[in-house]
Every structure is written in C-alpha cells, then in structure tokens.
Amino acid sequence: METQIFTKENLDIAAKALQQGEIVSFPTETVYGLGAIATSQEAVLKVFEAKGRPSDNPLIVHISDIQQMISTVEEVPEIALTLAKAFWPGPLTMILKAKPGIYAPALSAGLPTVSFRMPNHPLTLELISKVGIPLVGPSANLSTKPSPTKVEHVFEDMNGRIRGIVDGGSSTVGVESTVIDLTNDEGPVILRPGVITKEQIEAVIGPIQSTVKTTAGEREVPKSPGMKYRHYAPKTPVFVVDGTVEAFEETIHKYKVQGKTVGVMAQNAIVDAFENKVEGTYKMGTSVDDMNRALFDALRTLDHLKLDVILAESAPEVGVGIAYMNRLKKAASTAL
Ligand code: TXA
Numbered sequence: 360m361e362t363q364i365f366t367k368e369n370l371d372i373a374a375k376a377l378q379q380g381e382i383v384s385f386p387t388e389t390v391y392g393l394g395a396i397a398t399s400q401e402a403v404l405k406v407f408e409a410k411g412r413p414s415d416n417p418l419i420v421h422i423s424d425i426q427q428m429i430s431t432v433e434e435v436p437e438i439a440l441t442l443a444k445a446f447w448p449g450p451l452t453m454i455l456k457a458k459p460g461i462y463a464p465a466l467s468a469g470l471p472t473v474s475f476r477m478p479n480h481p482l483t484l485e486l487i488s489k490v491g492i493p494l495v496g497p498s499a500n501l502s503t504k505p506s507p508t509k510v511e512h513v514f515e516d517m518n519g520r521i522r523g524i525v526d527g528g529s530s531t532v533g534v535e536s537t538v539i540d541l542t543n544d545e546g547p548v549i550l551r552p553g554v555i556t557k558e559q560i561e562a563v564i565g566p567i568q569s570t571v572k573t574t575a576g577e578r579e580v581p582k583s584p585g586m587k588y589r590h591y592a593p594k595t596p597v598f599v600v601d602g603t604v605e606a607f608e609e610t611i612h613k614y615k616v617q618g619k620t621v622g623v624m625a626q627n628a629i630v631d632a633f634e635n636k637v638e639g640t641y642k643m644g645t646s647v648d649d650m651n652r653a654l655f656d657a658l659r660t661l662d663h664l665k666l667d668v669i670l671a672e673s674a675p676e677v678g679v680g681i682a683y684m685n686r687l688k689k690a691a692s693t694a695l
Pocket residue numbers: 387389390391392393416417418419450452454467470472473474476478496497498499534535536538550581582583584585
C-alpha cells in the first residue's frame with residue numbers, strides 16, 4: 360500500500376478513506392495519532408495490527424464535538440463537563456463508562472470504560488467532523504518506539520502500512536495527553552501525566568489522587584497507560600543525566616574512556632559546552648516545555664546516528680517535568 364500525504368486541500372479524500380475503514384494518521388498538539396473510525400471493529404483491529412500493539416492496551420476515542428461523548432456514555436459526571444470546559448480542545452483524556460454496543464469492542468480491550476479526548480488541532484477537528492464518526496488514535500509509532508511528533512516520524516514507522524498521513528506540522532506540546540479516570544468510586548485518578556498538571560486539574564475540580572504506577576502484573580489488563588509495556592525506546596541505550604554541566608562532564612568522560620561514541624540531548628547551554636567533544640548533539644531549547652516538545656524527535660534523531668550511548672538531560676519532577684520524566688525513564692530502561 361502506498362502511504363499518501365494529505366493536506367488541508369485534500370482532507371476530503373482522507374475523510375472518505377477513514378469512512379471506508381482505512382487507517383489515516385492525523386496530527387495533534389501532543390503527538391500524531393493513528394486514526395480509524397471508532398465504531399468499526401475491523402478498522403480498529405487494523406490499527407492494532409499496523410502498530411504491532413498488544414490487544415489488551417485500550418485506545419482513546421478522539422472527538423470534535425462534546426455531544427459525541429455525551430451521547431455515547433452511560434452517564435456524564437458534572438466534573439467531566441467542567442474539565443471539558445476548562446481544557447478542551449486540549450491535551451486531556453477522560454475515562455468514562457461506555458454505553459455498550461456503540462464502539463468497537465477491541466478499542467476498550469475488555470474494559471467497561473472508554474476514554475475521550477478532543478485534540479487541539481484545526482485540521483484534525485475538521486477531519487473528525489468531515490468523517491462524522493469519532494476516531495481512535497493511538498500514537499502513530501510502531502509499538503515500543505518513541506511517539507511521533509512530525510510527519511517524517513510517522514512515515515518512518517508506518518510507510519506501506521497505512522493509507523495516509525495528514526500533514527499538520529510539528530506537534531507543539533510533544534508528549535501525550537494527561538489521562539484521568541473518572542470512573543473510580545474513590546474519585547478521579549490521573550493514570551498518565553501530561554502537560555495539563557495535577558495542580559491545574561485540582562484548581563478546577565478540587566483535590567484528586569495521582570497514582571501514576573509504572574509496573575503491573577503480567578496477567579491483569581493494564582489500567583494505566585504504559586504500565587506494563589516497554590515504551591518510547593530507541594535502539595541506542597539511553598542514560599539519564601542530571602541537568603548540570605558537571606554531571607554531563609563526568610558521564611561523557613566515563614563513556615569516552617571506554618572508547619564509546621556519545622550523543623547528548625539537553626538544553627542549549629549544556630549542549631554548547633560539549634558540542635565538539637561528542638559525536639552527536641540535539642539542542643532541546645531553554646525550558647521544560649521545550650524539552651517536552653523536543654523529547655521524541657531528539658530520541659529518534661540521535662538514534663539514527665547509531666552511537667553507543669545517548670545521554671539525556673533530566674528535569675525536576677514537578678509540574679510539566681513529571682510528564683517529561685515519565686517518558687524519559689521509560690525510554691531509558693537500562694541502568695547507568
Ligand atoms: O495525546 C494523546 O493522548 C495521543 C494523541 C494521538 O491523542 N494518543 C495516545 O494514545 O497517546 P495511546 O493509545 O498511545 O495512549 C493512550 C493510553 C493507552 O496507553 C491506554 O492504556 C490508556 O490511554 N487508555 C485508553 N483508554 C483507556 C481506558 N478505558 N482505561 C484505562 N486506560 C485507557
């Protein structure tokens with residue numbers, strides 16, 4: 360199958376392909392998604408297949424109109440409306456109890472719940488409303504690889520596997536949405552951290568729990584994204600280094616004396632200090648927001664250089680740094 364690049368001009372063709380059950384990747388502010396109509400079991404199964412995704416990891420339903428959520432769930436808690444008003448369109452995903460028989464059974468992976476998000480990207484909102492049916496949209500990477508934040512990333516992983524990709528430029532947020540479960544008797548729980556922080560959510564709906572667990576038993580259906588599966592990992596081993604020139608100096612030295620080639624992904628000031636002492640660099644900007652935006656592109660770009668190690672700058676685990684470190688730690692599954 361030839362994978363076509365779509366733009367605003369031929370969005371109708373992309374919409375038609377989706378209606379016919381084909382897979383089209385769409386841009387969002389977080390990462391690119393792998394789109395298919397959420398009501399077709401056959402189309403949803405194709406998404407799992409294209410990604411190589413385990414079938415017990417559920418998918419998010421992407422909507423362009425809040426009615427698409429309201430009319431397909433058992434009940435709409437008041438806080439869901441409050442959260443939607445505060446953060447949609449935007450990088451927040453809400454888990455609610457689904458009405459049975461509407462969405463493809465495969466998308467919930469056996470859970471009685473469905474997750475919803477209204478992405479903040481004009482082309483994708485237009486695409487969903489042209490299709491007229493909500494779209495599933497797992498990140499459009501091959502399972503275990505870093506999530507895609509550019510058309511080229513999607514093309515690298517999905518060329519020949521899907522009908523097309525809607526080119527919406529680079530994702531501005533860079534890490535996936537905050538996932539909040541609203542179906543718990545004990546109150547809302549954040550299952551995956553994102554750039555909409557616990558503090559921002561609490562400012563709108565009051566105190567919540569945030570148990571971001573990172574491990575799960577092998578047999579249970581994972582309740583939280585990525586709890587069980589390896590994620591975001593390039594082929595090159597990734598090591599996390601404190602965000603100081605001294606820490607990088609020491610770590611680079613350690614690998615250099617072993618004769619290893621080294622890549623550095625860090626904020627601009629740190630990269631400037633080591634530019635000609637290592638084989639590869641990626642400047643991640645000057646803030647943690649910049650680091651989130653750059654993270655997946657940095658991992659992919661340095662991985663292409665086929666170096667022995669990638670050294671990645673850590674961020675303080677507060678605010679949006681929690682989302683950054685959640686992804687980086689999963690990419691860096693090897694101990695230093
Ligand atoms: O920002 C995002 O959320 C991106 C863009 C494309 O919208 N999408 C995304 O999808 O990250 P995905 O499938 O890679 O991650 C969604 C995560 C899954 O890992 C899954 O475990 C969790 O959300 N999830 C989805 N539905 C769920 C449910 N009903 N219960 C618990 N977790 C759920």
